[in-house]
Amino acid sequence: MRFASALIGVMLLLPPTTTLAANEDGSAVAVLDGGRTLAPIRAVTEWLGAGVSWDAENDTVEIGRANTMVKLRPDSETAQVNGEEVELDTPPKVLAGVTYVPVRFVTEAFGATPDFDDGLLTLYPPTGGQQMQLRVALLKDDWLTYRGPWFDIDYPASFRPLGFDRASESNGYDEDGMRFGSSDGKVEFYVYSPQWSGDPQWPKVAPGEMLFDRNSTTEGHGPERKKLTWVTVTGPTDDYTRSWIEVHQPELNVKYYLGIRYDTLATYERWRDDYRRFRNSLVQYAD
Numbered sequence: 027m028r029f030a031s032a033l034i035g036v037m038l039l040l041p042p043t044t045t046l047a048a049n050e051d052g053s054a055v056a057v058l059d060g061g062r063t064l065a066p067i068r069a070v071t072e073w074l075g076a077g078v079s080w081d082a083e084n085d086t087v088e089i090g091r092a093n094t095m096v097k098l099r100p101d102s103e104t105a106q107v108n109g110e111e112v113e114l115d116t117p118p119k120v121l122a123g124v125t126y127v128p129v130r131f132v133t134e135a136f137g138a139t140p141d142f143d144d145g146l147l148t149l150y151p152p153t154g155g156q157q158m159q160l161r162v163a164l165l166k167d168d169w170l171t172y173r174g175p176w177f178d179i180d181y182p183a184s185f186r187p188l189g190f191d192r193a194s195e196s197n198g199y200d201e202d203g204m205r206f207g208s209s210d211g212k213v214e215f216y217v218y219s220p221q222w223s224g225d226p227q228w229p230k231v232a233p234g235e236m237l238f239d240r241n242s243t244t245e246g247h248g249p250e251r252k253k254l255t256w257v258t259v260t261g262p263t264d265d266y267t268r269s270w271i272e273v274h275q276p277e278l279n280v281k282y283y284l285g286i287r288y289d290t291l292a293t294y295e296r297w298r299d300d301y302r303r304f305r306n307s308l309v310q311y312a313d
Contacts, residue, residue: 095107115128216283
């Protein structure tokens with residue numbers, strides 16, 4: 027297997043001590059596989075201010091900064107640091123076109139420090155600068171369990187996180203909504219599950235979209251009473267469809283959303299069962 031083609035083919039000439047934007051949109055998510063943590067190579071190397079090049083002839087990726095050069099190969103449990111061979115506790119892995127590397131090995135090779143705590147990976151630079159935080163997803167078979175601040179949800183390993191949906195009333199929590207997309211861009215799953223309630227952006231009719239259907243019903247009684255609202259919209263030129271469900275428990279001040287975006291009906295039928303599994307996997311937490 028070769029590294030993802032998205033890896034750049036020339037060296038990124040960044041200053042050796044630069045630390046870039048620290049995953050502010052949340053699109054970089056680490057993966058926990060068999061007790062070992064891997065992180066997206068592009069996010070980590072850009073944060074480190076390291077250059078990346080791809081040696082196609084030897085099926086090797088090279089990461090360089092100042093006087094340090096690291097070489098890795100996909101699915102290989104050995105690497106090189108400045109020409110010296112080193113054993114890895116877990117090999118690099120490619121998921122949904124994204125290359126993941128063993129985070130402790132790569133960061134420590136460049137003097138940085140990783141820390142994993144309660145579903146959150148924090149990377150600390152060697153000499154000050156901006157730290158980076160990544161949410162962590164647990165890999166099991168062909169699915170990943172994404173761990174948000176107040177929820178867990180499963181999504182296909184062939185999907186990649188696309189970034190947070192920041193609510194206008196987030197009460198300081200900007201990570202309550204997340205989008206996951208297929209590598210071909212044809213389908214997207216969405217979740218917004220805050221501790222209590224909020225006002226997310228994704229489940230709203232956007233300018234140019236047309237409302238296709240909207241209906242609601244109520245289930246349960248007393249504090250467990252839920253209002254369920256289904257909404258479907260189409261794109262300005264009928265080039266996509268978005269559909270979501272809003273679940274609102276007014277007496278508990280709880281509200282969450284689950285949604286899907288797809289380009290054609292054939293795409294929806296291809297991913298319908300996976301979307302159902304995605305919806306049903308949501309687990310919510312509270313204080």
